[in-house]
Structure formats: structure tokens, C-alpha cells
Amino acid sequence: MKIVILGAGNMGGAIAKGLVRAGVPAADVVLTRASAGTPEDLAALGLRVSRDNAAEVREADVVFVAVKPWLVSQVLQPLAGALKAGATVLSVAAGVSLAELRQDLGRAKGVRLGRIMPNTAVALCCGVTAVAAETPEALEVAQGLVGRLGLTVVCGEDRFGAITALSGCGIAHALKFLRAGQEAGLEMGVPAKMAGEIFAQVMKGAAELVLHSGNHPEAEVDRVCTPGGLTIKGINAMERAGFTGAVVEGLLASLPEK
Ligand SMILES: NC(=O)c1ccc[n+]([C@@H]2O[C@H](COP(=O)([O-])OP(=O)(O)OC[C@H]3O[C@@H](n4cnc5c(N)ncnc54)[C@H](OP(=O)(O)O)[C@@H]3O)[C@@H](O)[C@H]2O)c1
Secondary structure, eight states: OOOEEOOOOOHHHHHHHHHHTTTTTGGEEEEEEEESSSOOHTTTTTEESOHHHHHTTTTOOOEEESOOGHHHHHHHHGGGEEEEEEETTEOTEEEEEHHHHHHOOOOOGGOOOEOOOOOOGGGGGGEEEEEEEESHHHHHHHHHGGGGGGEEEEEEGGGGGHHHHIIIIIHHHHHHHHHHHHHHHTTTOOOOHHHHHHHHHHHHHHHHHHHHOOHHHHHHHHHOOTSSSSHHHHHHHHTTTTHHHHHHHHHHHOOOOO
């Protein structure tokens, strides 16, 4: 299966890395970009980067569109005639609907169409990717590929905005929490690298506890809180400083308008 990723930036690169990590041969994946040259991290995985979108998509079975949203029409429209029959186009562009993508592609040659919203953790196959598609056939192709990159959430396009905030932006919000923990560790005299590693593992462990058990997060919190103990004192201090409100406000501020 030949996979072409239009755009070799943060997201295109993350998808390519995730696919290779998931066992897709690097020789089956080609990325394209506007400038010349192959980024070092992609070259190290044996990935090829080209500047010729039309030549690359001609034999492609799956084409990921990973350019900035305002470039999608400009990039896709000239490719509509070059795509082979039965190829599947999966766009990651935030805020660009299936209807808009279909307008760019036209009906030519039965090209299948889907839309995905991944986060950058797909590079390590532990991402979250929302998936919506025009047809069951396109959905099957999308799930078959992005299902190898972590959790997939099949949903209507009306959910994409919330998932963009929760997972696409949320990964940076979570990293800010990690950085805050690291800063607290530093103030306690723990070296930055050690504090960062400890708190990252704490966050990973906390997430695993909830994902593994299916428990409500508060059930796991109560397990750790001894009555009158240090943990609940810390949690109540966090709340007095506006913790939950700040997280909710932050994620709501990251909700796309469209
Ligand atoms: N970053 C995220 O966390 C995230 C999450 C979810 C969805 N997305 C979506 O992913 C898309 C890409 O975002 P990004 O953050 O990866 O942007 P980015 O890092 O700026 O990468 C954009 C890539 O597109 C390439 N490009 C520009 N014009 C092109 C053309 N005509 N043909 C082929 N490639 C072209 C650029 O080439 P050069 O390398 O030469 O500049 C660059 O490699 C956006 O639509 C965004 O909404 C991003």
C-alpha cells in the first residue's frame, strides 16, 4: 500500500513516524513539503520527502492531507485528476469539513474521503484520533491505518471541535501540568531532569490507572487521600488556587470557533 502524506511538518511527520513505528515499511510512505530537503528525523527512519505532490499521489492508495487549513484547497484542487480510482484521502486540517474537501476533489474516479483529528502523540502510537468519513469504505480505511496510532474515536464532524480542544490542544495543556509539577520539584530541590521524569511517569501512571480500571478519576483520587493527610491538603490547596476552573477555562478557550 502506498501512503502519501502531503505536508512534512509537525503533524505529517508525526503520522509518518507513527506508521513506521506501527510496522508500515518506510518505503511505503512518502511525504511532501514546499521546501527542498528531508528533515533529519524523517531521513533517520528511511522516509523519503518529495516536493512533487502530483507525481507522488498518482500511485497512492491513501493520501493524508497535512498542510495548514488555509492551504488545503490550493493543494488538493490540482490533485483531483491525478488521484487513482479508489484512493482514500484523509485530511487532518482543523476546521475543514468533508463537504469543503469534497468540493475541492470533485466526484472524479470514486475517490474516498475521510477526515481525522489526531494529536502529535500518534508519533509514538499513543495518540488520540477522531475519525469521520463520507462512506463506510473510507471509514474502514481510516480506522485500519489510524487505529495503529493509538485510540480512535469514530464520531460526527460536529464533535471535531471539542476533540481538537481536548486532544489536539489538550496534549499541550497536559504538558503545562507536567511543567508545573517539574517546577514544584525544582523548588523542593529536585534537579529539573529528575523532577520532569518523575512527574511524567506520575502522569502516565495516573492515566493508566483510569484507563485500565475504567474507574471515575475521583475514585482513584479517594484511594490516595488519607483522611487528614497530605494529599487532600495539597488537592484542596490546588482547588483554592483555581485548578479545575483554570483547566476548564483553558480547554474551552482552545475550542475552535468553526
Ligand atoms: N500540530 C498539531 O498538533 C495538529 C493537530 C491536529 C491537526 N493538525 C493539522 O495538521 C495540519 C498541519 O499542521 P502542522 O502543525 O503539521 O503544520 P506545519 O508544521 O507548519 O507543517 C505544514 C507542512 O505543510 C507543508 N506544505 C506547505 N505547502 C505545501 C504544499 N503546497 N505541498 C506540500 N506540502 C506543503 C510544509 O512544507 P515546509 O516543510 O516546506 O514548510 C510543512 O511541511 C493543519 O491543517 C492542522 O490543522 C495539527
